[in-house]
Amino acid sequence: xxxxxxxxxxxxxxxxxxxxxxxxxxxxxxxxxxxxxxxxxxxxxxxxxxxxxxxxxxxxxxxxxxxxxxxxxxxxxxxxxxxxxxxxxxxxxxxxxxxxxxxxxxxxxxxxxxxxxxxxxxxxxxxxxxxxx
Numbered sequence: 001x002x003x004x005x006x007x008x009x010x011x012x013x014x015x016x017x018x019x020x021x022x023x024x025x026x027x028x029x030x031x032x033x034x035x036x037x038x039x040x041x042x043x044x045x046x047x048x049x050x051x052x053x054x055x056x057x058x059x060x061x062x063x064x065x066x067x068x069x070x071x072x073x074x075x076x077x078x079x080x081x082x083x084x085x086x087x088x089x090x091x092x093x094x095x096x097x098x099x100x101x102x103x104x105x106x107x108x109x110x111x112x113x114x115x116x117x118x119x120x121x122x123x124x125x126x127x128x129x130x131x132x133x
Contacts, residue, residue, distance in 0.1 A: 001114050002065065002087065002099075004037045004044040005121045011128055017059070019051040021069050030103065032110035056080045063087045063124075066098040091123040 003018035027048040029037075037044045049055075056062060056077050062084040064070040070089075074081050089096045099120070102113040 001033050001037060001110075002063075002117050002121065004040075004042040005114075005117050006124070007044070008040070008042040009121065009125045011125055014128060017049075017055060018045060019049045019055050021051050021064075021072050023048040023050055025050050030110070032102070032105070032107045033114075035107060036110055036114045053077055059083065061085075061090075063090055065101065068098075087117075087120050087124065091120045091127060 003016055006014075006016045025048060029044065029046055029048070034044075034046075051073065056073070057080075059080075060083065062073065062080055064073065064084065064086050067086055067089075070084055070086050073084055086096065087099055099116060100109075100113050102110040
């Protein structure tokens, strides 16, 4: 959902890729996430991609949804430490914390996470534009 929301912002100079730390390539997007993304008419990637060293090296900025995802990435790929943050840590440094993972939840649960992501990504957009991306 974060990928779709960020892509929908169409920030000039920003290319968005999504990869998961606990997935394999080719799994379909969850039905509830797909429902919310399609209702919002956002571009999305319909299947999962597993995180790779090459993908991390490609990125100028790596944002995770949770601190545990961040710690796993840093354990596996310590070279990306300087450009890896949780979304909340980067977008709202004074607040920090994790985005709730809605996996397995109902549409309402996904909706709460979707709304939180929209708010965080709007703040991210402002920060990226302030930084002259």
